[in-house]
Amino acid sequence: MAHGLGGTKDSGLEPFARAFAAAGLEVLLFDYRGFGGSGGEPRQVVSLDGQLEDYEAALQAAADLPGVDPSRLVLWGISLAGGHVLRAAADRDDIAAVVSVVPMVDGLAAALHATASHTPGELLRSTARGIRGRLVSRSGRAPVMMPVVARPGEVGALTLPGALEDYLSIAGPTWRNEIAAEVTLELGTRKPAAAAARVDAPLLVQIADFDQSAPPQAAAKAAFKGRAEVRHYPCDHFDLFPGKPWHDAARDHAVAFLVRHLASTKVTADA
Template structure:
């Protein structure tokens, strides 16, 4: 199934909750809306979480962001924080229209990068009843500092240069300059800690690609979703 976000189709998977533990008087269940972390896709380890929620009796909707996986969006592998937040909001709106879903019992779930997303998405929506963030990236400054510790100054300079080239090229309508999402220590990539590449490759599915438009490297540090936490309209579970 799919839904529209910004004029492009976002691919999603809807799982029906099992049993009647969470049914309301109208036969409707809560729905957990799930999105993956940095450059992740539904077929890269997200479905077991959706299946777990469904087995517990809740509906689950897992989706790919625009530009990634099975969703539409050109250029491919473009990670736009603004667009990902829009996609999350569109997924929530779509979930509320699904047969058997209680539109007033929507839960957000995110991991790593999307674990940060759930904060501003929940704040903007104002109606979700709960949010779950698994090992979330809540502060871009902290995230960038951690990534920088795993990289050499030369690699950071190369990454910044790639980001600038990509951004400049985008203004001229050129194809993205990409860098690896994960790479061995000492190599050019967004994440180069010793466990980054093995960890990603252990869960990646057929639609995942180890590349991302390099311009995201220029905006990571300024993305600090945790600063909005005090405005959350609902309880939030943070899992570390």
């Protein structure tokens, strides 16, 4: 299990993990390189390929734990990581189930989706910051940073009304509200939805129907390609996190899905 864009494992994920552990599943919850409790330099820099490698490393680490059946691994990801898990599970025969929560699965669709809730000026400022960040990183200098979440009208990766307050409500002690700006350029080039058709394991996709951050239509298309079980929630992107109206339902649906497909898994937890 891992978080989305700029997230850390102590920021709203532990309640999901503890629910899975209580249901008899073994849980390995991790931070990406350069974030939270994980090592790596530079800090707060998102590499989509690097995060995918981190998922693959976590799968190997989980498979090596005592008592774990290495042929029955599960992937869980939320937001940006909801796309990572599709890519990580594709073309593997050791994955027993996948849970993709409010997933970001199509960068171009997300960019078009953003035009409905952001002014052209806001989008231009974020893109300009990303371009400057890319140029600076290629020169070998320290990354250009931007907030993960900010208020509407400010520069940030997520600037929708309420996004700052929503993220702060789940933020753990290791979370930092900054991220390397060049990720804004990388996001638009990725389409993990294409990997959904190559996921052979049972797949649960949990969609927030009024999601202003991750396009729900793109998530639904990916779910169809992956022959997924789909759960819809009449809410926005952050409303499936702990303390929000639809968290309990999303958590319980995921638990039921995993128990149904992993009924023989034994109990331990490392959250």
